[in-house]
Amino acid sequence: MNALKRFKDCYFLYSFLRDPLAVGSLAVLVVLTVAAFAAPLIAPHNPYDPATIDIFDASTPPAWTPEGSEKFLLGTDAQGRDILSTMLYGMRVSLIIGFGATILQAFIGIIVGLSAGYFGRRLDALLMRLADVQLSFSTYMVAIFLGAVFQTAFGMANYETFAVPFLILVLGLAEWPQFARTVRASVMAEKKKEYVEAARVIGLGSRRIMWRHILPNTLTPVMVISTVQVANCIMGEAALSFIGLGMPITRPSLGSLIKAGFEFFLSGQWWITFFPGALLVLLIVAINLFGDWLRDFLNPKLYKG
Amino acid sequence: MFAFIVRRILQAVVVMAVISCIGFAIKHSFGDPVRELSGMTVSAQERERLREELGLNDPFLVQWGRFLKGAVHGDLGMSYLYKKPAMEIILGKAPATMELVIAASVIILILSVPIGIYAAVRPRSWLSRFFMGVSVIGVSIPVFLTAILLISIFSVQLGWLPSFGRGNELTPLFGGAWMSGFFTWDGITHLVLPALSLSSIMLPLFIRLIRAEMKETLEAEYVKFARAKGLKPWRVLVVHAFKNTLLPVITVGGVQLGIMIAYTVLTETVFQWQGMGFMFLEALQRSDVSLMSAYLVFVGFVFVVVNTVVDIVYGLVNPMVRIAGRK
Amino acid sequence: MSDEPLLDVSDLTVSFDFRRRSLAAVSGVSFRLARGERLGIVGESGAGKSVTGFAILNLISKPGRITGGTISFEGRELTALRAEEMRQVRGNRISMIFQDPMMTLNPVLTVGTQMVETIRAHAGVSRRQAEERAVEALRKVYISSPERRLRQYPHEFSGGMRQRIVIAIALLTSPALIIADEPTTALDVTIQAEIMDLLLKLCESERMGLILITHDLAVVSQVTQRIAVMYAGRIVELGETARIVENPSHPYTRGLLAALPQSAARGRRLAQIPGSMPNLTTVPAGCPFSDRCERCESVCRERIPPLTAKDTGCLAACHLLD
Numbered sequence: 001m002n003a004l005k006r007f008k009d010c011y012f013l014y015s016f017l018r019d020p021l022a023v024g025s026l027a028v029l030v031v032l033t034v035a036a037f038a039a040p041l042i043a044p045h046n047p048y049d050p051a052t053i054d055i056f057d058a059s060t061p062p063a064w065t066p067e068g069s070e071k072f073l074l075g076t077d078a079q080g081r082d083i084l085s086t087m088l089y090g091m092r093v094s095l096i097i098g099f100g101a102t103i104l105q106a107f108i109g110i111i112v113g114l115s116a117g118y119f120g121r122r123l124d125a126l127l128m129r130l131a132d133v134q135l136s137f138s139t140y141m142v143a144i145f146l147g148a149v150f151q152t153a154f155g156m157a158n159y160e161t162f163a164v165p166f167l168i169l170v171l172g173l174a175e176w177p178q179f180a181r182t183v184r185a186s187v188m189a190e191k192k193k194e195y196v197e198a199a200r201v202i203g204l205g206s207r208r209i210m211w212r213h214i215l216p217n218t219l220t221p222v223m224v225i226s227t228v229q230v231a232n233c234i235m236g237e238a239a240l241s242f243i244g245l246g247m248p249i250t251r252p253s254l255g256s257l258i259k260a261g262f263e264f265f266l267s268g269q270w271w272i273t274f275f276p277g278a279l280l281v282l283l284i285v286a287i288n289l290f291g292d293w294l295r296d297f298l299n300p301k302l303y304k305g
Numbered sequence: 306m307f308a309f310i311v312r313r314i315l316q317a318v319v320v321m322a323v324i325s326c327i328g329f330a331i332k333h334s335f336g337d338p339v340r341e342l343s344g345m346t347v348s349a350q351e352r353e354r355l356r357e358e359l360g361l362n363d364p365f366l367v368q369w370g371r372f373l374k375g376a377v378h379g380d381l382g383m384s385y386l387y388k389k390p391a392m393e394i395i396l397g398k399a400p401a402t403m404e405l406v407i408a409a410s411v412i413i414l415i416l417s418v419p420i421g422i423y424a425a426v427r428p429r430s431w432l433s434r435f436f437m438g439v440s441v442i443g444v445s446i447p448v449f450l451t452a453i454l455l456i457s458i459f460s461v462q463l464g465w466l467p468s469f470g471r472g473n474e475l476t477p478l479f480g481g482a483w484m485s486g487f488f489t490w491d492g493i494t495h496l497v498l499p500a501l502s503l504s505s506i507m508l509p510l511f512i513r514l515i516r517a518e519m520k521e522t523l524e525a526e527y528v529k530f531a532r533a534k535g536l537k538p539w540r541v542l543v544v545h546a547f548k549n550t551l552l553p554v555i556t557v558g559g560v561q562l563g564i565m566i567a568y569t570v571l572t573e574t575v576f577q578w579q580g581m582g583f584m585f586l587e588a589l590q591r592s593d594v595s596l597m598s599a600y601l602v603f604v605g606f607v608f609v610v611v612n613t614v615v616d617i618v619y620g621l622v623n624p625m626v627r628i629a630g631r632k
Numbered sequence: 633m634s635d636e637p638l639l640d641v642s643d644l645t646v647s648f649d650f651r652r653r654s655l656a657a658v659s660g661v662s663f664r665l666a667r668g669e670r671l672g673i674v675g676e677s678g679a680g681k682s683v684t685g686f687a688i689l690n691l692i693s694k695p696g697r698i699t700g701g702t703i704s705f706e707g708r709e710l711t712a713l714r715a716e717e718m719r720q721v722r723g724n725r726i727s728m729i730f731q732d733p734m735m736t737l738n739p740v741l742t743v744g745t746q747m748v749e750t751i752r753a754h755a756g757v758s759r760r761q762a763e764e765r766a767v768e769a770l771r772k773v774y775i776s777s778p779e780r781r782l783r784q785y786p787h788e789f790s791g792g793m794r795q796r797i798v799i800a801i802a803l804l805t806s807p808a809l810i811i812a813d814e815p816t817t818a819l820d821v822t823i824q825a826e827i828m829d830l831l832l833k834l835c836e837s838e839r840m841g842l843i844l845i846t847h848d849l850a851v852v853s854q855v856t857q858r859i860a861v862m863y864a865g866r867i868v869e870l871g872e873t874a875r876i877v878e879n880p881s882h883p884y885t886r887g888l889l890a891a892l893p894q895s896a897a898r899g900r901r902l903a904q905i906p907g908s909m910p911n912l913t914t915v916p917a918g919c920p921f922s923d924r925c926e927r928c929e930s931v932c933r934e935r936i937p938p939l940t941a942k943d944t945g946c947l948a949a950c951h952l953l954d
Contacts, residue, residue, distance in 0.1 A: 129316075133320050133323075135560075137605065137608050138563070138564035138566070138567040138608070140564070140567040140568065141564075141566070141567035141604065141608075144567065144570060144585075145601055148589050148597060149331055149335075151589070152331075152335045152589075152592060152594060152597075153334070153335060231445070235445075235447050238447050238449075239447055239448070239449065239571055242447075242449045242571060242574070243570060243571065243574055243586055244586070244589075244590070245589075255447075258449070258450065258453075262449075262453060262575070265453060265456075265457070266456075266461065266468070270457065273453060277450045277453070280447065280450070281442075281445055281446050281447075281450065284445040284446075284447075285441070285442055285445040288441060288444065288445050289441065292441065525735065526730055526731075526732060526735035526736050527735060527736055527737060527738040527739070529691065529693075529730070530728070530730055530736045530737075530738075530798075531738065532691055532722070533689055533691060533722055533723060533727075533728040533730075534722065534723035534727075534749075534750045534753065534801065535719050535720065535721070535722035535723030535724050535750070535753050535754060536719075536723070536749060536750070536753045537719065537753060538715075538719075540749065540753070544741070544749070545738050545741070548738075548740050548741070549738070549739070549740055552740075
């Protein structure tokens with residue numbers, strides 16, 4: 001059993017290393033994540049510290065342009081903050097929200113999917129109908145409304161303080177049906193198999209059968225969806241930020257940096273928008289490429305939407 | 306079949322009732338109808354009198370019932386921001402959004418069908434690989450970034466196309482209820498960039514969907530049999546293979562087209578397109594809760610209608626479902 | 633003209649190209665078919681029977697392709713035809729019947745559409761005329777009220793009826809040859825005989841050639857005049873049906889016949905051929921059957937035996953029979 005597992009791990013590694021796109025995307029992902037979380041150490045400036053920001057530095061173009069300053073490699077924004085530093089800090093915020101929201105989605109989705117698939121009948125019909133309606137309603141629209149309601153309910157000031165947990169909650173609540181449907185589908189498939197029947201015959205409780213026997217078998221599709229969902233959540237957060245329902249500009253994510261830059265975009269200050277935008281795309285492309293490889297490799301039967 | 310349609314419509318009605326309940330709950334909890342009506346601060350006594358007069362002290366369910374009754378008649382309350390019925394505002398803005406969605410859908414259909422089929426038939430050609438590579442990057446670029454990119458190229462650098470608004474030469478249709486940009490050159494040029502950026506989010510999805518379904522049907526026995534019958538290649542491809550991919554494409558695609566309405570909020574923001582999404586953000590910034598909940602109910606209605614229609618079309622197109630319904 | 637064979641397949645080789653190497657699914661297959669003659673191609677699954685059938689119509693799916701040999705049909709070389717010329721042969725002069733009638737008919741098109749399009753792909757007739765011919769063909773295969781049936785979808789028919797429709801489609805253009813790939817395998821046992829009888833009767837009355845591809849020696853012996861036994865991509869025995877069934881030469885054919893239920897005495901166990909057929913990557917050098925052959929000698933492991941005439945009056949590929 002152990003040897004078999006080792007062999008599988010080996011094959012996993014082998015086919016991973018054979019695919020340059022997969023290796024490349026994971027490498028980019030690791031570098032970006034490390035850079036984001038090491039932002040306080042490696043960023044040239046601290047954009048959260050008002051003392052270091054000088055309004056006279058505002059809107060400096062990148063260092064290689066004629067008006068650029070060596071102090072700011074990628075230039076500064078309208079408030080005089082170093083773009084490179086705000087990008088690193090912003091990416092950290094984006095990643096925290098992306099991972100946090102995905103974990104929340106997976107949590108809700110697994111619970112709902114397991115109960116729907118295992119207990120079946122009425123509960124299944126009700127939960128899946130709910131998932132259908134919410135999916136058909138567009139996850140992004142749901143997120144916009146949830147964000148709007150939160151913002152109206154708690155007021156702008158409070159909203160800014162709790163923006164990160166709010167956004168995790170909003171995105172988590174908006175996109176759980178993906179997980180729920182997939183988990184349910186694999187539970188339905190597993191349930192028919194003999195070992196579940198056997199577990200029931202020897203008198204194991206339903207909760208034990210679910211957690212110890214069925215859940216492990218649903219983890220492959222969950223893993224595949226998770227990678228895609230991290231990318232989706234980061235995009236979702238950026239989109240919410242862009243319409244003013246996401247991170248405030250005082251604690252910017254990549255999305256709110258782009259939004260802030262867009263105001264100055266048409267007046268020629270392209271760098272405020274361009275660099276965070278490019279970083280966002282790079283991050284998402286890397287996650288998606290890695291996710292594609294993972295999906296092709298693990299090849300689970302995903303629920304077709 | 307009839308029973309199937311009735312059941313589907315009943316479901317839609319239930320979903321609509323739930324949405325209206327949510328919409329009303331938002332309005333009930335956060336809105337201030339007195340302010341919406343009078344527009345200014347009034348004394349506490351006056352306020353209480355107004356509240357009583359408007360029935361705001363009635364139980365929640367009674368008020369919801371009243372809201373529902375109004376909604377069925379097209380009355381979704383007053384907008385504080387515009388000082389007009391919310392429904393009137395939304396109906397005034399809806400054509401702009403609808404034209405954007407229609408234009409984007411047309412772009413998607415025109416591009417995704419041939420590209421998807423081509424990529425399925427010749428999966429190894431470099432052109433297919435190029436399309437698939439672009440589509441991976443395409444799904445990874447947020448729609449507002451695409452919009453900004455398009456503006457910077459076609460408006461700022463080349464100066465070919467306008468970067469915001471719908472232009473000044475709109476054609477009134479239906480006695481002025483629908484101001485259309487489809488009929489003038491000015492209107493079309495204003496439409497191009499917003500529609501392109503809106504389509505960019507769904508285009509890769511459609512290409513991948515059509516390619517995947519097409520690849521599956523091309524492997525099917527009946528496609529081999531069609532070839533063995535000596536049919537012309539285009540007939541095998543279009544009538545035998547593509548017709549079978551239509552079903553999943555309609556079900557997934559129909560819903561996705563509905564979902565595009567959500568993304569109009571983003572495109573309309575970037576292009577200052579005077580549609581419903583732009584209006585919603587305005588309402589949000591000015592805390593016009595009444596207009597916000599009206600938008601929720603209206604958009605919810607559109608989604609539900611689209612989904613129901615897609616399901617029923619699916620039922621009509623799919624002979625299997627049709628038989629099951631007849632029994 | 634009359635002694636020219638309808639079909640002459642010579643040294644046909646079909647290979648599948650994979651990333652590292654190319655594997656032959658069919659190698660050096662040769663046989664002839666006279667006008668109106670019925671030939672059975674027998675073998676286990678994976679022996680290359682179906683690939684041979686598809687190769688005649690040049691319909692092998694990628695990554696497979698014909699890498700050698702000639703296929704001459706009605707005096708024309710099929711492997712040299714351009715795509716459009718080949719299309720005009722398919723479904724017109726040579727029709728094909730597939731294994732599973734549940735999968736062969738397109739679920740979203742009516743039976744009528746699928747019949748009419750076949751006629752109109754090969755003859756410039758009006759829709760009305762084509763429909764009349766379709767009705768006629770459905771009558772030939774005993775489908776009642778054919779006019780009404782034309783408007784129906786495949787799922788409204790039973791499996792046996794669908795296969796009859798597939799046969800009717802094959803008949804539409806009065807072909808000179810029908811290739812039937814396991815036409816009864818997917819059907820109920822009771823319907824199998826009915827479909828086989830129908831096919832046999834139609835071939836006789838329309839004087840059509842038939843290549844019947846099957847793993848079932850019993851069926852072949854009732855329907856065909858000659859048999860080709862295939863093993864691992866090669867023909868190992870070829871000859872008149874009666875002779876082969878009575879007196880098989882090749883050890884593999886003997887094994888196949890011994891494994892038939894009717895050849896075993898009552899109460900005895902059925903005979904088995906030990907082992908299983910090699911797949912494309914594990915075909916032994918020398919005689920492909922050597923690993924499973926009871927009489928295998930050293931020469932069998934070294935050289936591939938050629939297909940030569942034996943005392944039994946059949947052609948067989950075996951070193952030990954000379």
